[in-house]
Amino acid sequence: MPLNKHTLIRIKTIDKCLQNRKRRWTVDDLMQACSDALYEYEGSDKNISLRTLRADIALMRSNKLGYNAPIVIRAKKYYTYEDEAYSITNTPLNTQDLDTISEAVEVLKQFKGFNHFSGLTQVVSKLEDTIYSAKNQEEAIIDFEKNENLKGLEYLDVLYKAIQQKQVLEILYQSYKSRSGNVVVFHPWLLKEFRNRWFVVGSKGKNAPVQNFALDRIQDIKPAHKVNYYKRPGFTAESFYKHVIGATVNDSLAPQTVKLFFTRTHAPYVLSKPLHHSQQLIERTSDGIIITLLVQPNLELEREILGFGDGVKVLWPRILIKRIGERVRSAATYYSKGDNTQ
Numbered sequence: 001m002p003l004n005k006h007t008l009i010r011i012k013t014i015d016k017c018l019q020n021r022k023r024r025w026t027v028d029d030l031m032q033a034c035s036d037a038l039y040e041y042e043g044s045d046k047n048i049s050l051r052t053l054r055a056d057i058a059l060m061r062s063n064k065l066g067y068n069a070p071i072v073i074r075a076k077k078y079y080t081y082e083d084e085a086y087s088i089t090n091t092p093l094n095t096q097d098l099d100t101i102s103e104a105v106e107v108l109k110q111f112k113g114f115n116h117f118s119g120l121t122q123v124v125s126k127l128e129d130t131i132y133s134a135k136n137q138e139e140a141i142i143d144f145e146k147n148e149n150l151k152g153l154e155y156l157d158v159l160y161k162a163i164q165q166k167q168v169l170e171i172l173y174q175s176y177k178s179r180s181g182n183v184v185v186f187h188p189w190l191l192k193e194f195r196n197r198w199f200v201v202g203s204k205g206k207n208a209p210v211q212n213f214a215l216d217r218i219q220d221i222k223p224a225h226k227v228n229y230y231k232r233p234g235f236t237a238e239s240f241y242k243h244v245i246g247a248t249v250n251d252s253l254a255p256q257t258v259k260l261f262f263t264r265t266h267a268p269y270v271l272s273k274p275l276h277h278s279q280q281l282i283e284r285t286s287d288g289i290i291i292t293l294l295v296q297p298n299l300e301l302e303r304e305i306l307g308f309g310d311g312v313k314v315l316w317p318r319i320l321i322k323r324i325g326e327r328v329r330s331a332a333t334y335y336s337k338g339d340n341t342q
Contacts, residue, residue, distance in 0.1 A: 006038060010048065010056050013037040015088045016154070018071065024078040027053065040223075041161075060088065147196050152215030156191065159200050159221070163188045166229040171200075172220040173213050181219045186211075187230050190237050194247045194300070201240075201247075206230050209251045210240065245276050245293075246300025255294050258301070259316035263288040266311035275304060290315065302327065 013034050017025050025033075031053050038044040057079070060069040070082040081087075162169055169188060174181035190201040192212060199212040210232070241247075243255035259282070262270050267289045271281065278294040295301060297320050305312055305324055314321045 006042065006044070007056065007059075009037050009041055010034045010052070011060060011088065014053075014056060014060065015069075018079060018081045019087055019154075021080065021084060024074075025080065026077055027079070030079060145196050150196065150198075150216060152198065152218050155200075155215050155218055155221055156198060159188055159191055159215075162221075162223075163190065166231075168224040168227040168229050170222045170224045171213060171218055174217055174219055176217070184213075185224050185227060186213070189231050189235055190240075192237070192241075192247050197247075199247045201237075203230070203232065210235075210249065212247055212249075243278070243294060244296050244298055244300070245304055246298060248298040248300055250296055250298070253296050255296050256317055258293045258295055258297065258314070258320060259290065260293070260305070261288060261290050261313040261315055262308065263311045266308055297323075 014030055017023075017030055017033050023029075027050065031048055031050065034053065034056075035047040038046075038048070057071055059065065060067050061071055062068070065088075067088050069088060070086055071079060072082045073079055159169075161167070167188075169186050171184050171186050172181045173184055184204060186200075186202055186204060188200050188202040192199040192201050198215040200215065200218075201210065201212045203210055240249060264287060270279075270289070270291065275291075276293045276295055278292075280292050281289060282292055283290040297317070302320075302323060305314060306327060314324050
């Protein structure tokens, strides 16, 4: 069933509202949310009618689009999904959808050899596997890393559009160290993914340092009106993250040479999967290998090193030797106080 763009925006907005169970949604609330979405995405300042909203809800409840959305009314006033886990985005694809995606995948596969589309290989493989599983109703052949319980993914689309449209945002953000959230006026430049966790990168203004906010710590996002968008001239993800492992960059810290020793057990892994593009093999010994990295020391680097347990030793710089030593000794105390089993 062909749908126009406004209908799709309204249906997506209703779905997003009903997934938010922290708020009770009346007819007026849903109409306002749909009108706001149409204004934001299409520049339409015409409020939708009650008739239009009811027609959209009826369409979502029906099987015309394959949604069969379990929309119910509580207390004769508030709309919600009867199934808390339901979303139209979780609706299985029909045969026509699968055929259409299959055709798109065949087109995408033609670009996999080009440098500009170097990241496309995994995307295409994932799409192919999803289509195969759906068509044959069999278990997936490829299992990609994912975290179904990761918070903040609902903000990806909002942030993507804000960056695309050069929109300044008011972000309600609660860091791990804060007891409550604080509103930050933020100029978003980039979405960054590391180890299946997402970050938005940007700054608070022209003379402010570059910062990143983890999406799973964001509590709310709103447009910041009457604030001119700013992006640092020449900023690129490639240059900004050139000398780090992970997502944490210190704007004022120069990269350092980090020297690491790995035992023979871990050496093949480190050589076949370098920790960083700057990795160089310096020496092979009877016990293992010595490598160097040209990176900024940060929390992600420390976690990477600690992940190798007793299979790695930091040889340089001294500050990193001290940091890792302190953390190893601290961890050892948990195991040195007798039987700690619960």
